[in-house]
Amino acid sequence: MMILIIGGSGSGKSSYGEQTAVSLSAGKDFKKYYIAAMKIFDGEGQKKAERHRALRSGKGFITIEQPVDFFRVLEKMEEGNRTLLLECISNLAANEMFSGEVPKPPMETAEKIIGEIQKVQRQVTHLIVVSNNVFEDGIAYEKTVMEYIQAMGRINQKLASMADRVVEVAAGIPITVKQEDSRICRF
Template sequence: MMTLIIGGSGSGKSAYAEDYMISISEDRKKYYIATMQIYDEEGQRKVERHRMLRGGKGFSTIEQPIDIGKAAEKMETGERTALLECISNLTANEMFSGEAPGTEEVITKKIVGGITALNRQLTHLVIVSNNVFEDGNVYDKTTMAYIRAMGRINQKLAEMADEVVEVVVGIPLVVKPKRV
């Protein structure tokens, strides 16, 4: 089963996703798949803050900034759930980790393929992503390619997901309900 949780920056989507994971995990092993690359002190502070906020919640953290499909190789066998945080970091890492930015099509295919492979190996996968189309600004060519890739990935993940929830000002709104 896969759940996509989406929202704008500061919407409360991460806190909702963690609480959601705890509610569905039962006795299964819980993994937190962290995708953020740390480049500076600000990034390090953000990672430490997130670790502190999820402390005591029973998550085992896996650092997987690229090649998301390989995250399952770092998990124990058996029934397990995972929270992937987040698609925007993963997309940026994949798109800009080489000498030249990857194309929208290549990055979308790689990320969606990796998530498909990961989802097959889990009891439940919860994915956090950003809604990147809310500010209405037009950016440089490279940034617009990133935004379009995020849009494509979010659309494909929403299509694949059993449930989609948008978090707006801390309020979860079910966009695609689970089928019973």
């Protein structure tokens, strides 16, 4: 099953993503992987990553840092049933777009990420993707920022069409946007 979770900053989307991964894997022999797309630049980032890792540790996640080339997680996981939590598209898209000398074109960035997510999705039992709602402030940023937002918009739309469930999280409350099969229990 694939689930897309979207929300604003501090909305509780990460915590909901973790809960979802845990309940999808509960009582089963599933390995849980947390794919961190954030690139660590400094001590502050390092601290944040360590804190998040400690918060997750009791829940049995194995952390893989994968700031670009998401499909490479396939080389880093063990065989068997796997639940993946990818956090998050805004980091992955920024890393893919701005890692080179010049920014990668937005649709090329989007297609690369979508293609790699599709590839990984076929190899795992559950894939949960966390994304960010960065689309509603009405600000006309400079061109590269607008292109970055366009890439994220494209990725979110495509992931939403692939997903069995799409959930928006607001104030920690999950709101179902799409539910492919109503027989699947909600959690």
